[in-house]
Structure formats: C-alpha cells, structure tokens
Amino acid sequence: MILFLLLACGGAEPDVDPLAPWPADPDALAAHCATLPYPQLVTTCRVQAAARFATADRVPDAEAQCDAVPDGAWRDECHFRVGEELGVAGNIAAAARHCGQAGWFARNCVTHAAWRMRLPEGTGPTSDVAALQAEGSELLSVVEAGLSAHEDGGLVGEGRQAFLAAWGLHVYLGSGRTDPAPAQLSGEVGAALRTGLMTEAARLLPDLSGDPVARLVEVAAGREVLVGEALPRGLDGAGEGVAARGRWHLPVLLPHDAGLPHLPLYGGGLRLVGEDRDEDAVIAALEALYWREDSGVGLFLPYVADPRPRVRWTAVKAAALVARGDPETWAAVQAAVDGAAADAESAAIVAAVGRR
Numbered sequence: 001m002i003l004f005l006l007l008a009c010g011g012a013e014p015d016v017d018p019l020a021p022w023p024a025d026p027d028a029l030a031a032h033c034a035t036l037p038y039p040q041l042v043t044t045c046r047v048q049a050a051a052r053f054a055t056a057d058r059v060p061d062a063e064a065q066c067d068a069v070p071d072g073a074w075r076d077e078c079h080f081r082v083g084e085e086l087g088v089a090g091n092i093a094a095a096a097r098h099c100g101q102a103g104w105f106a107r108n109c110v111t112h113a114a115w116r117m118r119l120p121e122g123t124g125p126t127s128d129v130a131a132l133q134a135e136g137s138e139l140l141s142v143v144e145a146g147l148s149a150h151e152d153g154g155l156v157g158e159g160r161q162a163f164l165a166a167w168g169l170h171v172y173l174g175s176g177r178t179d180p181a182p183a184q185l186s187g188e189v190g191a192a193l194r195t196g197l198m199t200e201a202a203r204l205l206p207d208l209s210g211d212p213v214a215r216l217v218e219v220a221a222g223r224e225v226l227v228g229e230a231l232p233r234g235l236d237g238a239g240e241g242v243a244a245r246g247r248w249h250l251p252v253l254l255p256h257d258a259g260l261p262h263l264p265l266y267g268g269g270l271r272l273v274g275e276d277r278d279e280d281a282v283i284a285a286l287e288a289l290y291w292r293e294d295s296g297v298g299l300f301l302p303y304v305a306d307p308r309p310r311v312r313w314t315a316v317k318a319a320a321l322v323a324r325g326d327p328e329t330w331a332a333v334q335a336a337v338d339g340a341a342a343d344a345e346s347a348a349i350v351a352a353v354g355r356r
Contacts, residue, residue, distance in 0.1 A: 026052035030065060043069055047078045054085035059094045062086075066098075076103030087113025090120065092139060096146025096159065106150050107158065114162040115243070115266060119170050119233065125179040125197075132171070132182050136189035139167055165264040168192025172200040174242040176230035180222040184277065191263055191273045194220065194280055198288035203242070204228040208295060213303065216285035217278075246291035249321050252352055257313060257345075265291075272310045282306075283314045290318040297322045297329050304333075305340035316346045320353035330354070 023029045026049055033045035050065035062085075066078035083098035095117070099109035123135065140160050147159045168189070171182065173196055183190065183197035201219045204226040205212055218224040231242045248267025261273040271287045274280030286303065289295045300322070303315035316337060323329040337346050 022048065024052075026056060026058070026061065030061070033065075043074050047074065047081055050078050051081040051085050054082040054098075055089060057086065057089040057091050059086070059091065062098075073103070076101075076105050079103075080105035080109040083109040084112035084116065087117045090118035092117060092163065093142040093146060096143045096163070097149075098146075099159070100147040100150045100155070106147075106152070106155055110147070110155070110159045110162050114159070114166040117163065117166055117170070119167070123171060124233075125172055125175050125177045125182060125200075127171075127182065129181050129185065132193070133185055133189055136164060136167060136192065139163055140188075161262075162264050164188060164192045165195065166266075168194070168263075169196045169199060169243060169266060170233050172196030173203070174231040174233035175200060176204070176228050178204065178219050178226045180220055183220060183281075186277065188261075188263075188273075190277065191261075191280055191284075194277075194284040195263060195265070195271065195287070198281070198284040199243075199246075199291055201226050202285070202288035202292045203246075205292075208289075208292075208299060211302070212289055212295075212299060213282065213285045216288065217281050220281040220285070247293045247295075248291065250356070252317050252321075252349065252356075257310075260310065272314055274308075274310055279308055279311060282308075282311050286311070286314045286318055290321065295322065297333060301333070301336045304336050304346065309343070309345070312343075313345060313349060316349045317353065320350045324353060324356070 022045065023032055029045065029049040029052060033042055033049055036042045036045055046065045046069050050062045053062035053065065062082045066075060066082060069075045069078045079098045079102040083095045083102060086092075086095035086098060092113075095113040099106050099113055102109045120135065123132070140163070143160050143163045144156055147156045150156075169192070171193060172178070178197060178201045180197065183193040185193060197220060198216050201216045202212075205215065215224065219226060233242065243266045248265065249269045251268060251270045257272060262270040263273055265271055265287060272283055274283050282303075286300065289299055297319050300315045300319040303311060304319060306312045306315065319333045319336070320330075323333045334350060337350055
C-alpha cells in the first residue's frame, strides 16, 4: 500500500518500474538498487543486496551496501542480515563483527548466525583432538572480538556460548559416528562437544529399552560405539536440518541454578554443565534423550533421586517437560519427586514447568 501511495503521489512516472522483479544476482541487484526512484525502496534493495553478497561470502561488497544505507534501524537490519548469512557461509569472524553492529537486532543475529553456522571443511568426530581444541578456542576468540563493539556488554558472553554450543553440536550431530575422544576434552570446549556426542548417540540408538542414559554414558566412555546413517549436518539457510527434527524447549531457569554454568541448546533451551566430565556426560545424555521425541517420562524418573544436584534437576526438568498436558503422567512425576525426598529446587522446577 505504501508503495502504491508513493507511485500515486510521486509526480512524473519513473524511468524504472519499481514493481519489476529484482535480479537474483547480487551484482545485478546492487546496480538495480541505484536506479530505483524512491529512497525507501533503495534502502530495502540495498539490504537485500548486502544479504546476497554475504551468502556468497563477499564481505567487502556486503559492507559497501550496508554503508550506503542510512544510519539507524535499517542499517542495523542490514548488519543483521549480513551477519546471519555470513554464519551460513562459515565466515564466523565476519558474522560476529556484523552482529556486533546490528544494534537492537544483535541477539537475533547471533542466534541465527550461530545455529546456522557452517563448520570448516573436514571438521567432525574423527578430527584430531588437539585440532578441535584449537578450533573451538579460536571460535571463542573471534566471536568475542566481533561482538565487543556492541553497547550491551552481556552480548559477548551470550554470543560465545551460542557459537560454541552450536559448533559442538554440529561436529557430531548427523555424522553417523560417536567417536568419543573429542568429547573427553575438558573445559567449555569439551562440554559443548559432549552435547553433540550425546545428541548423535541418542539419534543412533536403535531403541530406548533398558537404561538408555547408562548406554549413552558408555558411549561417552568409549565402551560402546554407535554407527549409523549420516545426514547433512547443521542447519541450512532456512533453519532446516537434523537438529530441528527433535524435541526442544524454551529455557527453564530458576534462582537455584542461575549462577551455575550452562550451555544453550538448539531451540532456546539451556543445559547445566556438570562439575566433572562424568557428571556432565550424564547431564548431556538426559538432555539428548529429551531431544529424542519418542522418549517417555519413565526414562527420566530413575534419575530424579540422583545424589548429584545438577543431574537430579536435569532429570526433573526433562520429566516435567515430557509430562506437560497429561494429568496422569504429570501426577506420576510429582509423586516421583515427592517420593524421592528431593530438594525444594526439584519441586520448584516442576512448579515452574507447570506454569509455562
């Protein structure tokens, strides 16, 4: 409607048809933008051209288009579009830099760029462990540098977590392999890789009989190896891919765990990080089995009485999330939590999930 009003009130008929389809080629589109008759249309055209240059990893050309956009919300939008497309292209340093310039859109830019990021060629479960450690550390470094210019100091911490979590997931998920060595690394790089290993192991489990949590822990320890169909890893530009096929949830954060280390999960959730590698493998296994859509409440209930608080809270959260909307199953979760003489935090988790 706005465009038609502009056409109606713009006086002489423009030389270029503003309703004509835009070229798909970024160079042709950039040239076309300069011929458009209305400033508002030129701006939206340049934003689109910048995104298409970024898709092709042509950073200087993308930046030139954003620089030509008037300062303000539209320029922030331009940096957002460029940042997310550069993530898909695998240029994480440039993606983070543009997300850092995206103003109000910065957090959405980080989320899109991180979870749709393309891994370097050859990165996977069979990669050299030292090389993966170096790759993860370098990823954190370039993300911190790129986001440091943003006025919100909290963005750097959120961004480094999002990119690291997505990287660790994509190293494994869809690979068809559960080689455990990378996930035995320590620190935050190791925790991110354990998320990936456990999620891929959950995907490859032929069934959920017995104690699947214990089976996944055996995989993490290298005592069981799962091999299966390989799928395209990561997410495409439309957000489609193997990670999007599972069950996911929004964050469930309570006062008792707000100060504990977390890692983001695909879809917006958060997982606690264990105090050591063995505990963290159990937590990652519980979260991965929640991601698997055929897992039931009974899988998690044995762990609601675990002596390790972070394991216990993760199991309670997963059981409550699965039970939502089913009164009978919900009652079973509440009974299990009460019967295990669990702490007040476990009861608070059930109550918080119930309010969602």
